[in-house]
């Protein structure tokens with residue numbers, strides 16, 4: 001059973017089942033197939049690509065590749081397409097009345113460019129100012145990882161991280177900066193290994209120049225790695 005020949009017949013489905021530009025474009029039938037069924041179909045597709053390239057799949061080094069790639073797509077690098085995988089954030093009351101900015105910096109980020117399906121590798125830096133709720137530190141890393149495990153453009157990834165934390169923390173005062181290398185720029189095409197891409201999203205109080213400056217001073221952005 002195959003889907004996707006005529007995308008127009010499907011409506012776009014976002015994380016909140018509302019289509020907005022910040023949501024990953026997905027079809028309504030995105031989760032009709034089980035993961036096992038998806039792996040089975042993708043396995044055949046990868047085999048087809050390899051055979052078309054003229055590779056001999058009876059070779060014992062290549063034989064397992066279609067299955068390996070299919071499992072990697074569904075369970076690993078695109079696993080964050082499935083809302084069931086969204087991290088359950090532990091939030092706590094800000095009993096200690098910590099009123100300053102909290103920054104989780106240098107969060108390792110691996111994602112996949114949706115234009116070329118090549119890796120994006122870099123760092124995400126996330127900050128918020130508590131409005132009475134605090135979130136477990138590791139949950140910020142997990143939220144970054146969840147949205148990174150999708151075919152992405154860096155702009156959308158940055159916005160999705162901020163929106164999710166705004167929801168979890170019940171405040172607009174959230175910011176994210178991502179500095180990442182896109183292998184589609186570094187290793188093919190223009191092949192510029194030195195360049196990296198910086199994106200940012202500043203919500204609420206982070207729109208204020210001084211608050212934004214404080215955040216940027218903490219993360220001292222100078223390299224993608």
Ligand SMILES: Nc1nc2c(ncn2[C@@H]2O[C@H](COP(=O)(O)OP(=O)(O)OP(=O)(O)O)[C@@H](O)[C@H]2O)c(=O)[nH]1
Pocket residue numbers: 113114115152153154155182184185188189190
């Ligand atoms: N804005 C944005 N562009 C991206 C991102 N990741 C990759 N791209 C760009 O997507 C564009 C796709 O352009 P195309 O001209 O269709 O692709 P292409 O012929 O492979 O282009 P070249 O990479 O220039 O060889 C490229 O310029 C990529 O650098 C991203 O996260 N954000």
Ligand SMILES: [Zn+2]
Pocket residue numbers: 113114115116117118182184185
């Ligand atoms: Zn790309």
